[in-house]
Amino acid sequence: MSKPSLGTRLFISHLLVMIVGLGCFAIAAKVSSPRMFVLRLEQLEKRGLFTVRSARTYLVDGFNIAWNIGALWSLVLGATAAGGISYVASKRIMKPLKQMKQIVQQFAAGDLGERMPESEIPELNQLGVSFNSMASSLGDVETRRRDLISDLTHELRTPLTVMRGYLEELADGKIEGSPELYLRLVRETRRLERLISDLQQLSQAEAGYLSINLQAVNLMPLLKSLVERFQDQLLEEGPTIKLIYPKELPPALADIDRTEQILVNLLGNAVRYTKTGSITVKAEKANNQIWIEVKDTGIGIAHEDLPYIFERFWRADRSRCSNSGGTGIGLAIVRRLVELQGGKIQVSSILGKGSVFRFCLPTA
Numbered sequence: 001m002s003k004p005s006l007g008t009r010l011f012i013s014h015l016l017v018m019i020v021g022l023g024c025f026a027i028a029a030k031v032s033s034p035r036m037f038v039l040r041l042e043q044l045e046k047r048g049l050f051t052v053r054s055a056r057t058y059l060v061d062g063f064n065i066a067w068n069i070g071a072l073w074s075l076v077l078g079a080t081a082a083g084g085i086s087y088v089a090s091k092r093i094m095k096p097l098k099q100m101k102q103i104v105q106q107f108a109a110g111d112l113g114e115r116m117p118e119s120e121i122p123e124l125n126q127l128g129v130s131f132n133s134m135a136s137s138l139g140d141v142e143t144r145r146r147d148l149i150s151d152l153t154h155e156l157r158t159p160l161t162v163m164r165g166y167l168e169e170l171a172d173g174k175i176e177g178s179p180e181l182y183l184r185l186v187r188e189t190r191r192l193e194r195l196i197s198d199l200q201q202l203s204q205a206e207a208g209y210l211s212i213n214l215q216a217v218n219l220m221p222l223l224k225s226l227v228e229r230f231q232d233q234l235l236e237e238g239p240t241i242k243l244i245y246p247k248e249l250p251p252a253l254a255d256i257d258r259t260e261q262i263l264v265n266l267l268g269n270a271v272r273y274t275k276t277g278s279i280t281v282k283a284e285k286a287n288n289q290i291w292i293e294v295k296d297t298g299i300g301i302a303h304e305d306l307p308y309i310f311e312r313f314w315r316a317d318r319s320r321c322s323n324s325g326g327t328g329i330g331l332a333i334v335r336r337l338v339e340l341q342g343g344k345i346q347v348s349s350i351l352g353k354g355s356v357f358r359f360c361l362p363t364a
């Protein structure tokens, strides 16, 4: 059976107070008035005043007095009982509200572990449930914020320590400056720059600030120009890169700049983690979606690592990838950008054999 609402409760408690008040009044008046009246009549009789004519005024007086005394008693009793009930009722309603106020204050003071207890009043219960779910999501945000800061300090510290080490040794004259050394220092500063720009993109994408301008776009020119761009960067002994596409590819409903960003990140990874072999970019239409695949024959990703690769700062092997300049943020950005455009991303990989990243975008 559903519990009565707060409105019904308030109405019933007021009705109860009124009924009790009036009831007390009626009972007290009923019990005391005749007794008072009889008492008055007896007083009159004793004084020998009891003839009907002369008694009229006295009788009326007597009734008046009896009624006044009775009414006074009723008033006192009724008011006490009604006040008592009102007090108890308001206390029962106020108790959970006070509790809530206290919890909210604790929350504001940073104690995010507090939760609202269940209440027998449905409205307050709903409020408590909403508050608790808000508290959980705030708690998650807080945990993610802490994780981000600790990951970030770690990521920033590594290149800074390397640079400081070299610079100190240079200053002490322990090592001599050489082009390789300076290039190493430049690489570390580049790493810092990349980290900061990746972070900026990620925070924009995660916080939803990133504007997504969806429109019908033909993806072919973009794919062709990107493949050409990456081809130019590849060394002779490195992997080859090719593009496979159907005769006709319908336009996608996408943001061209964000799609380019996704592809640059996926192709960048493919190039970074593929020493020899091939990188294939494939576009195809399936149902109402356009799937784009970036396949490489590189180092691959272990099966147990696959669930984590889209998490920020996650890298298969921290030392290996930090040497290669990876920040572990690229794929987190990719996933967010794909989702913001209404698509999804999948990965499959075999360690030592290569990886396949596929994402889809809706057709226009």
Ligand code: ADP
Residues within 6 Å of the ligand: 265, 269, 270, 273, 296, 298, 299, 300, 301, 309, 314, 315, 316, 317, 321, 325, 326, 327, 328, 329, 330, 331, 332, 355
């Ligand atoms: P990073 O900047 O380190 O490449 P990403 O978020 O792009 O960061 O990738 C996360 C991790 O996933 C990488 O550090 C790497 O270990 C792994 N990874 C991503 N793409 C590939 C790939 N094509 N082949 C092998 N490993 C990959």
